[in-house]
Amino acid sequence: MAAPTLGTKLAAEFVGTYLLIFTVGCNVLGNTGIWAGVSIAMVLMVSIYSLGGISGANFNPAVSVTLGISKTMGGPGLDWNHVGMYCGTQLVAGLAAAYSYSGLFGKSFPLGPSAGFGWTNAGLCELLYTFMLCFVVLNVAAASKNRTEGNQYYGLAIGFVIIAGAYGAGAVSGGCFNPAVALGIDMSSAFLGFGWCLPYIGCELAGAALAAALFKVVRPDDFGGEKSAVTELVSEFLGTFMLVLTVGLNVLAGSKAGAFSIAASLTCMIYALGDVSGAHFNPAVTVAILASGRAPDLTPGKAGSYVGIQILAGVVAAYTYALIRKGDTFALGPADGFTWAGVTVAEIAFTFVLCYVVLSVAVSERTKASHMFGLAIGSCVTVGGCAIGGISGGSLNPAVSFGIASAQILNGGYGYKALLYSTMEVAGGLAAAGVFKITHDVDVALPDGKMEA
Numbered sequence: 461m462a463a464p465t466l467g468t469k470l471a472a473e474f475v476g477t478y479l480l481i482f483t484v485g486c487n488v489l490g491n492t493g494i495w496a497g498v499s500i501a502m503v504l505m506v507s508i509y510s511l512g513g514i515s516g517a518n519f520n521p522a523v524s525v526t527l528g529i530s531k532t533m534g535g536p537g538l539d540w541n542h543v544g545m546y547c548g549t550q551l552v553a554g555l556a557a558a559y560s561y562s563g564l565f566g567k568s569f570p571l572g573p574s575a576g577f578g579w580t581n582a583g584l585c586e587l588l589y590t591f592m593l594c595f596v597v598l599n600v601a602a603a604s605k606n607r608t609e610g611n612q613y614y615g616l617a618i619g620f621v622i623i624a625g626a627y628g629a630g631a632v633s634g635g636c637f638n639p640a641v642a643l644g645i646d647m648s649s650a651f652l653g654f655g656w657c658l659p660y661i662g663c664e665l666a667g668a669a670l671a672a673a674l675f676k677v678v679r680p681d682d683f684g685g686e687k688s689a690v691t692e693l694v695s696e697f698l699g700t701f702m703l704v705l706t707v708g709l710n711v712l713a714g715s716k717a718g719a720f721s722i723a724a725s726l727t728c729m730i731y732a733l734g735d736v737s738g739a740h741f742n743p744a745v746t747v748a749i750l751a752s753g754r755a756p757d758l759t760p761g762k763a764g765s766y767v768g769i770q771i772l773a774g775v776v777a778a779y780t781y782a783l784i785r786k787g788d789t790f791a792l793g794p795a796d797g798f799t800w801a802g803v804t805v806a807e808i809a810f811t812f813v814l815c816y817v818v819l820s821v822a823v824s825e826r827t828k829a830s831h832m833f834g835l836a837i838g839s840c841v842t843v844g845g846c847a848i849g850g851i852s853g854g855s856l857n858p859a860v861s862f863g864i865a866s867a868q869i870l871n872g873g874y875g876y877k878a879l880l881y882s883t884m885e886v887a888g889g890l891a892a893a894g895v896f897k898i899t900h901d902v903d904v905a906l907p908d909g910k911m912e913a
Contacts, residue, residue, distance in 0.1 A: 464514045464515065466545070468514060468515075469514060469515035469516075469542075469546075470515070470545060470546070470549045472511040472514040472515035472517070473511075473515050473518060473519065473546055473549045473550055473553070474549050474550075474552070474553040475507075475511065475553075476507040476508075476510075476511050476515075476517055476519040476553075477519045477520070477549070477550045477553035477554055477557070477640055478553040478554075478556055478557045478560075479503055479507055479557075480500070480503055480504055480507065480519050480557075480638075480641070481553070481554045481557035481558060481561075481640060481641055481644050482557040482560055482561055483499060483500055483503040484500055484557075484561075484641060484645075485557065485558060485560075485561030485562070485565075485568075485569075485644075485645075485648075486561055486564070486565075487499050487500060488569055489561060489565040489567065489568075489569060490565075494716050494717050496626070497622060497623050497626030497627050497630065497635070497717065497721070498623060498717075498720075500622055500626065501619040501620060501621075501622035501623045501626070501724075502619060504519065504618065504619045504622055505615045505616060505618065505619030505620075506615070507519065508614070508615035508618055508619065509615040512601070512614070512615065515546075516538070516601070517615075518546055518550065518597075519550060519638075519640075520550065520593070520637075520638040520639070520640060520641075521546070521547040521550050521551065521638070521639040521640055521661075521664075521665075522590050522593070522594055522637070522638060522639055522664045522665060522667065522668040523593070523594055523597050523668070524538060524542075524543045524546040524547050524550070525543060525547070525665055525668045525669075526594035526597070526598060526668040526669070526671045526672045526675075527543065527597075527598070527602065528540050528542075528543035529668070529669055529672035529673075530598060530602065530672045530675060530676070533672065533676055533683060534683045534684060535602075535675070535676060535679075535682045535683045536598075536602040536603065536604060536607070536682055537602060537672075547639075550639075550640040551639070551640050551643055553640065554638075554640030554641060554643055554644035555643065555644050555647055555648075557644060558644030558645060558647060558648035559647075559648055561648075562648045562649075568645075568648045568649040568651075568652070569645065569649055569652075570645070570646075570649045570652040570653055570656075571634065571636070571642060571645040571646040571649065571656040571657055571660065572634070572653075572656040573632065573633060573634075573656075574631060574632055574633070574634070576786075577632050577633075577786070579656075579659050581632050581633070581784050581785075581786065582632055582633035582634070582659075582660070582663075583633075583659055583660075583662075583663040584663075584780075584783070584784050585625075585629035585630075585632045585633040585635070585709075585784060586629075586633050586636060586637060586660055586663040586664050586667065587663040587664070587666050587667040587670070588629070588667065588702075588705065588780075589621070589624070589625035589629045589635070589637050589667070590637045590638070590663070590664040590667030590668060590671075591667035591668070591670045591671045591674075592621050592624065592625065592667075592671075592702055592725075592728070592729075593618070593621045593622075593625075593637050593638075593667075593671075594667060594668045594671035594672070595671040595674060595675060595698070595732060596617055596618055596621050596728050596729070596731070596732045597618055597671075598671060598672065598675040599675065599678070599679070599731075599732035599733065599736075600613065600614040600617045600618065600731050600732055601614045601618070602675075603675075603679050603682055604681075604682050605679075605735060606735075611731075611831060612831050613731050613831050613832075613834060613835070614731075616727075616731075616834075616835065617727065617728045617731035617732065617834065618728070620724040620725075620727050620728040620838075621637075621724070621725075621728050622635075622637070623717075623720060623721055623724035624702070624706050624721055624722075624724040624725035624728060625637055625706075626721070627709075627710055627713065627715040627717050627718065627721040628705075628706055628708070628709025628710040628712075628713050628715060628718075628721060629709055629784075631709070631713035631715070632709070632713075632784060632785070633660075636660055636664070637664065637667075638664065639657075639660070639661040639664050639665070642656070642657040642660040642661055642664065643657045643661065645657070646660075674694070674698065677691065677694050678691055678694055678695050678698070678733065678736050679691075679736065687736075689762075689765070691736065691737075692736065692737040692738075692762075692766075693737075693765060693766070693769045695733045695736040695737035695739070696737050696739075696740060696741065696766050696769050696770055696773070697769050697770075697772070697773040698729070698733070698773075699726075699729040699730070699732075699733050699737075699739055699741040699773075700741040700742070700769075700770045700773035700774055700777070700859050701773040701774075701776060701777045701780075702725055702729055702777075703722070703725050703726050703729065703741055703777075703857075703859075703860070704773065704774045704777035704778060704781075704859060704860050704863045705777040705780055705781055706721060706722050706725035707722050707860055707863075707864075708777065708778055708780075708781030708782070708785075708789075708790075708863070708864070708867070709781050709784065709785070710722055711790050711853075712781065712785045712788050712789075712790060718845065718849070719841060719842050719844075719845025719846045719849060719854065720842050720845075722841050722845060723838040723839060723840075723841035723842040723845070724838065726741065726837065726838040726841055727834045727835055727837070727838030727839075728834070728838075729741065730833070730834040730837055730838065731834040734822070734833065734834065737766075738755075738758070738822075739834075740766055740770070740818075741770060741857075741859070742770065742814070742856075742857040742858070742859060742860075743766075743767040743770050743771065743857070743858040743859060743882070743885075743886065744811050744814070744815055744856070744857060744858060744882075744885040744886050744888060744889035745814070745815055745818050745857075745889065746758070746763050746766045746767055746770070747763070747767070747886050747889045747890065747893075748815035748816075748818065748819060748889035748890065748892045748893045748896075749763075749818070749819065749823060749893075750763045751889070751890055751893035751894075752819055752823060752893040752896055752897065753897075754819070754823050754824070754896075754900075754903060755823060767858075770858075770859040771858065771859050771862045773859060774857075774858075774859030774860055774861075774862050774863030774866075775862055775863050775866045775867075777863055778863035778864060778866055778867035779866070779867055781867070782867045782870060787870065787871075789864075789867040789868045789870055789871050789873070790864065790868065791864075791868050791873055791877075792853065792855070792861060792864045792865045792868065792873075792877045792878065792881060793853075793877055794851070794852065795850050795851055795852070795853070798851050798852075800880070802851050802852070803851060803852040803881075803884070804884050806847075806848035806851045806852040806854075807848075807852050807855065807856065807881060807884040807885055807888065808884050808885075808887050808888040808891065809848075809888065810840075810843065810844035810847060810848055810854065810856055810888070811844075811856045811857075811884070811885040811887075811888030811889060811892075812888040812889075812891050812892045812895075813840050813843060813844060813892075814837070814840040814841070814844065814856050814857075814888075814892075815888060815889040815892035815893070816892035816895060816896060817836055817837055817840050818837055818892075819892060819893065819896040819900070820896065820900065821833045821836045821837065822837065823896075824896075824900045824903050825903050826900060826902050826903050827900065840856075841854075841856065844856050852881075855881055855885065856885060856888075857885060858878070858881070858882035858885050858886065861877075861878045861881035861882050861885065862875075862878040862882065864878070865877050865878035865881075866878070
């Protein structure tokens with residue numbers, strides 16, 4: 461089969477970028493509301509699956525730049541000639557799409573931070589979620605292991621980053637995460653004011669550079685190095701950090717799609733880092749896996765280091781969302797009309813669901829889901845967030861609980877609540893391990909070394 465020509469690749473980049481930015485504009489000007497972030501994520505996902513085999517489906521100058529930086533450091537990626545041509549094509553496509561949606565609706569909308577926020581707040585959102593986007597792309601689509609195995613979840617993982625960022629970070633910056641989006645919006649609304657695209661693009665490119673640097677840290681084997689314990693701890697920190705950051709930004713924005721957005725952040729980071737550290741991102745999950753006895757590589761000492769780094773990441777993420785939201789935080793505890801007894805039942809039950817699914821789809825040899833594991837685990841957050849968010853907040857994770865409680869200290873909160881929540885969540889994890897041992901006893905090897913039928 462012949463390889464795509466350069467002209468074909470550039471045409472693919474133009475089409476994919478145009479569709480993405482045209483969809484952004486139509487959703488904003490059409491006042492789509494709660495489904496806007498999902499719509500934008502889905503057009504990115506389907507375009508990636510349609511055109512990934514042609515051009516690599518970058519559709520974003522930040523993605524092309526992160527691939528260029530990665531290759532310069534000796535890893536997988538794009539040469540700078542291709543990066544330059546891709547970026548130029550994407551920017552032109554973004555302008556064409558922006559003027560198209562402006563012509564269709566007879567109006568446009570300006571680029572800039574939401575009311576009450578400045579460029580530092582918006583810039584942090586753009587940097588962190590562009591980092592997340594580029595980091596996921598590098599791990600699921602560029603990493604040698606995933607290229608060799610030919611995973612089928614790459615488009616889903618990349619698209620879900622948009623859902624993760626659109627609802628929480630989007631409430632602060634508008635949620636571009638793409639220089640072609642920023643330039644297109646700013647140029648098409650120049651009559652309303654111009655210039656915000658410059659700091660936005662700067663922050664997005666900084667996120668791209670950070671993604672390439674940390675990609676080298678978590679996948680040293682792609683750069684001629686060797687994996688170490690530090691590699692796994694950095695992986696656990698990054699995944700937990702982005703999860704807890706997304707929790708806080710969604711809650712403080714009053715997002716009506718909060719549970720799905722948080723679930724999306726977990727899903728895409730699991731796909732990005734599952735084969736690096738196991739992608740626990742949750743002390744209750746780590747305890748459940750250890751208690752199951754089915755992961756010989758997870759020693760008590762290693763589990764302890766995972767738990768410590770996860771809680772640290774949760775606290776750092778919580779202070780980060782407090783910084784972005786200008787000191788705003790929120791409390792951990794029962795919702796109005798509910799008691800601690802209700803919180804106990806809710807947190808144990810749905811942390812059980814999360815941990816049990818992790819054990820079933822990622823640990824068990826019999827029921828392991830080689831492609832759907834990330835979606836299955838992330839969906840547990842949608843399940844729990846919707847089911848008990850109005851009772852306990854749906855933390856389901858001691859790293860989330862410690863993060864929320866620690867940040868709330870800034871506004872007079874009490875840290876002890878994190879201990880209460882964490883006790884419930886670990887209990888749910890232990891219960892999951894116990895039930896898993898019963899339902900999945902077929903995984904246990906027989907004396908002759910074979911698995912039970």
